[in-house]
Amino acid sequence: MTCEATRQILLDLGIDESRRHDGYLALQHLENCQSCQIALREYDGISKAIDSSADVTAPRDGWMQFEHTLGAKALRPEHRWNFPRTLAMAASLLLAIATFEIGRHFAVSHDMADAVQSPGAGFTQSTRFAPHELPMDVSAFEQVSKVFDGRASWVLVSGDASDIGVAPGPIAPPRQVLLLRLTTSLGSQMVSDADLMILPGQTADLKVPFGKGQLLHYKIGASEREPTRLSIWLEVVTLRGGEALGALSTTLDVQPGQKFTAGQLVTSAGAYQLKVGFAQGDLRAAHP
Amino acid sequence: MLENFRNEATWASLLAEQIRQNGRLFFRLAFGVLRDAASAEDVCQQAFSKAWEHRVEIAGAESIRGWLAKVVINESLAVVRCRKAEQRALSSRAEIDRGLSNAPEAGTELRESVLAALDRLPETPRLVVALRLMQGISGNEVKAILGCSASEVSRQLYLGMEMLRELLADWATTPR
Numbered sequence: 197m198t199c200e201a202t203r204q205i206l207l208d209l210g211i212d213e214s215r216r217h218d219g220y221l222a223l224q225h226l227e228n229c230q231s232c233q234i235a236l237r238e239y240d241g242i243s244k245a246i247d248s249s250a251d252v253t254a255p256r257d258g259w260m261q262f263e264h265t266l267g268a269k270a271l272r273p274e275h276r277w278n279f280p281r282t283l284a285m286a287a288s289l290l291l292a293i294a295t296f297e298i299g300r301h302f303a304v305s306h307d308m309a310d311a312v313q314s315p316g317a318g319f320t321q322s323t324r325f326a327p328h329e330l331p332m333d334v335s336a337f338e339q340v341s342k343v344f345d346g347r348a349s350w351v352l353v354s355g356d357a358s359d360i361g362v363a364p365g366p367i368a369p370p371r372q373v374l375l376l377r378l379t380t381s382l383g384s385q386m387v388s389d390a391d392l393m394i395l396p397g398q399t400a401d402l403k404v405p406f407g408k409g410q411l412l413h414y415k416i417g418a419s420e421r422e423p424t425r426l427s428i429w430l431e432v433v434t435l436r437g438g439e440a441l442g443a444l445s446t447t448l449d450v451q452p453g454q455k456f457t458a459g460q461l462v463t464s465a466g467a468y469q470l471k472v473g474f475a476q477g478d479l480r481a482a483h484p
Numbered sequence: 485m486l487e488n489f490r491n492e493a494t495w496a497s498l499l500a501e502q503i504r505q506n507g508r509l510f511f512r513l514a515f516g517v518l519r520d521a522a523s524a525e526d527v528c529q530q531a532f533s534k535a536w537e538h539r540v541e542i543a544g545a546e547s548i549r550g551w552l553a554k555v556v557i558n559e560s561l562a563v564v565r566c567r568k569a570e571q572r573a574l575s576s577r578a579e580i581d582r583g584l585s586n587a588p589e590a591g592t593e594l595r596e597s598v599l600a601a602l603d604r605l606p607e608t609p610r611l612v613v614a615l616r617l618m619q620g621i622s623g624n625e626v627k628a629i630l631g632c633s634a635s636e637v638s639r640q641l642y643l644g645m646e647m648l649r650e651l652l653a654d655w656a657t658t659p660r
Contacts, residue, residue, distance in 0.1 A: 200642065203642055203645075203646075204638045204639065204641075204642040205638075207638070207641055207642055207645060208616075208623050208637070208638045208641055208642075235646075235649065238649050238652075239645050239649075241594075242598055242617070242645065242648050242649070242652065243617045245594045245595045245597075245598045246516075246595060246598050246599065246602070246617055246618050247617060247618060247620065253515070253521055254521070255511060255521050255524070255525050256521050256522060256525065259507075259508060262507065262511060262525060262528075263503050263504065263507045263508075265525075265529075266503050266507055266528055266529060266532060267499075267500055267503050399529070399533065401533070415530065415533075417526070417529065427522075427526050429526070429530070442566070442569065443562060443565075443566045444566050445523070445526070445562075445563050445566050445567075447522050447523070447526065461566075461569075462569045
């Protein structure tokens with residue numbers, strides 16, 4: 197019996213009843229083969245180091261709630277621009293008006309590849325939301341949401357790309373919309389900023405181009421039961437080829453009016469820092 | 485358009501079935517790598533979102549369980565990679581600031597090394613090692629998840645372990 201056959205059998209005796217009779221031969225080989233003895237000791241060390249079957253705890257709110265939440269999200273995925281062209285155009289127009297009202301002369305595009313514009317155009321705001329900005333962002337969300345019969349789950353407004361997430365079915369009328377100002381900098385230079393308006397319980401998958409041929413890919417989830425709990429995942433990828441250069445992932449409890457650093461993302465080009473300004477706005481007529 | 489809706493409805497029920505049948509398995513897999521319930525929940529969430537996004541590319545209903553397991557493992561390892569990078573950045577800054585080095589415990593260090601090595605394995609052996617050794621899932625169950633033969637699972641486990649040994653050679657030869 198060869199070393200390879202011996203190790204396969206001893207690694208996986210439990211898998212195939214028909215191979216059990218080989219166990220005896222494998223043990224015989226093992227007794228006389230020092231290299232296999234070393235290999236098995238190392239297999240054992242590796243297994244022990246990563247064996248976590250005994251440590252697993254239940255999800256934070258229990259299995260039932262975990263499955264329920266997973267189902268609610270998986271079966272209510274975001275649809276982006278999967279709508280008749282006229283509806284998409286109407287939403288684009290509204291977004292353009294909304295961004296203008298917000299004070300950013302942003303262009304709107306649903307095609308990320310075409311959305312790269314002069315980086316940094318219109319970046320004048322601080323990370324924190326000023327009181328006068330809240331009604332404008334809330335109003336932008338309400339207007340866009342109306343176009344989609346209250347199914348808009350999030351709206352992104354930025355100088356480099358604006359986008360909307362629309363749920364396939366109706367969303368329970370929310371009272372509030374969460375406002376996040378996402379500011380990413382490389383060293384002391386800001387490379388991208390964007391305002392995200394998102395409903396509690398929704399997840400936004402955003403792609404914002406920046407620089408020359410790069411993309412910030414955010415996945416931001418807002419908890420339904422705890423609207424101040426945010427999960428943030430950010431990846432820097434190349435526009436062409438989609439190669440991931442680095443990523444960060446975090447879950448945060450935040451307070452309205454707060455500005456915080458979500459984390460640092462280290463790439464060969466340097467360390468990107470993501471700062472997030474957070475606010476909550478009351479909705480009035482977004483969901484009829 | 486109607487066909488599209490029909491496909492989406494089929495996919496929605498497929499995913500609902502996966503949640504019922506394998507939601508816990510996916511959580512355990514993610515938790516095994518991350519050791520953190522909140523992050524494990526997020527990873528499962530991402531895996532299901534991805535399954536929806538990539539529904540056209542996933543070959544068929546029978547392969548969805550293996551596909552989801554693969555995404556859960558890969559996403560979990562990506563989080564570990566990211567945490568590690570953050571940790572490195574923070575500790576090097578702390579070292580500069582305070583002239584201190586916070587060396588991790590030997591057990592944690594070994595686990596991190598094995599996870600980093602696991603991250604470098606080709607997809608199939610990575611998945612087999614994670615399922616068999618991290619969660620102690622039986623070979624027959626792995627066979628069912630991956631939809632391949634028992635001998636293929638054996639072979640992939642062997643390949644994975646040999647690659648891990650090679651990648652961890654430095655650790656193995658260093659006295660602890």
